[in-house]
Amino acid sequence: MKSENIIRIEGLTKDYPVGEGFFRALAKIDLTFREGEFAGLVGPSGSGKTTLLNIIGLLDTPTSGSATVLGKEVSALTAKQSAFLRNRHIGFIFQSYNLLPVYTVYENVEFTLLLQKKNREERHRAVMEALDWVGLTEKKDSRPSQLSGGESQRVAIARAMVKRPAIVLADEPSANLDAENSHHILQTMQQLNAELKTTFLFATHDEKVMQYLQRIISLRDGKIEKDTNS
């Protein structure tokens, strides 16, 4: 991951079929992100921020144009190659946490390392370190149903970070949290960004999140309205 431009998007368009026609979610977007950025895609609902995040996360593909993530052209990847890249280099944080309900906190964080076939010792060390980052080592044996919203989102952060990914994509990470918890998780992510040089990319319309972002890309109707660095 030596490329300075860790994400490069050129002329990206994304259309969704709607009835006889289509809905254009993204229209000829050009963007680049460097390693270690703490950036956010902001805009109202339907502006295309989540769509762009999903394409960068290899969960979706562009209709036209190109998106190159970690040196790989998204449209050219097979399902297996996408899965490999997500597993090794991309972490996800979702609005509704998406923790696996039958697993403990420890097992949720460990899951991605199991997919990587890491040995037990490596997994244990990495999971405990990740839980330490988010301050949840005491809750490692709890089930998601026993956690508060803030704790659940911190588990999701630990799960995203445990593999030390190049990119973390966070879709409305604070939407279900109160102000205190929102600040807490954002400070945690900011700290990890500084320590590990992980690129964080948010999709949000939450003012609390925006005040932490180093770069804000405003989207409206699928187009970039403004791209500012603080």
Next chain:
Amino acid sequence: MLIIRTAFKNIIGAGRATRLNIAVLSFVLVIMTAYNGMLDGWIAESRRDTIDWDAGWSQLWHPNYDKYDIFTLPDAHGKIPIQIDNALQAGMATPVLVIQASVYPQGRMLNIQLKGIDPEQQILKIPSLSLHSAGGETPVVIGKRMAATTNLKKGDRVMLRWRDRNGVFDAREVQVAAIFETTVGSADAGQMWIALDDLYAMTDMQGEATYIVMQRESPVSADTGGWHFKDNDFLQTDNRILEQSSRAESVIIFTILLTLALLAVYDTQTLSIFRRQKEIGTYVALGMTPRGVTTLFTIEGTTYSLFAAFFGAIWGAPLLYWFTKTGLPMPEAYGDIGMAVGDAMYPVYKLTTVATTLLVVIFFSALVSYLPARKIAQQNMVLALKGKIN
């Protein structure tokens, strides 16, 4: 390994749905094992009884004899081939002479087959020792069905009329020396057994027979002296036809039961898969391939049937074992329609039958889990993550 571990976690975590699936599938497994066991037990008993009471292991037929054509009987008798003398002497074969006759119980007339058999024979279970003459009477033995039809009891006398070898009618009173109970209708219904020597004297057919019944150890295994050899496979034709028909019924019943059970599994899996869209999306976001997701849910469905086999064994094995001891009581009417059925049917559990039943259940459980899993794994994972796949 991860997928198997995850599948087990999910199954245990599913709680009530898991218990329902396992209960339904284990019910199907136990019922089908019991049903097939009954069928196998009945078939084995039927074959064994046919050998013991009527057919022996093999037979030599007079060239004019056709068991299935009663009109061949008047001409179906002849001298016993000398080639089987040794087998007769050794007790490995016994001749049976069959003629048509009539009895007149309570003034009614009933056409019967009168069968002459050596009282000393030990190949068939017919109580032939009772046929030894005593006190000038001509003893006969009949089966329970025949006794019921003619309203005869042990010790009763009945008028018997027959034709001798020249076609001349003759008649005498015979005494019922014994009434035997057999599951084999063809040895009982419409049959009357008499000592071979008595029948020779009555018909002037000295040294003749209609067919020779042979033990398994008999050296005769081909047409002999112009008489036709009938092997055990041929002699079990009636049983085989009944078996084929019963197997077809068994397949239909199994299909219905399995379909109902699999509908439950399919419903649960489909509901579960669509309810767990976000979880599936999460697996993919974490780096699992769509194929991995399909495998995970297929293993979950398959594991239900493995658990069902385990729990079915726990509650079903004592029940099935108990059946082997007590048997399933059968109505008497079954015997009257020509099926070799005892008072109770005792199941026989064959490893191949149990294994086949289990494999079929496992295969179809896997299939009904695979289909919805494959469908959702091919969908857009963005929609799955949002829980918006319909």
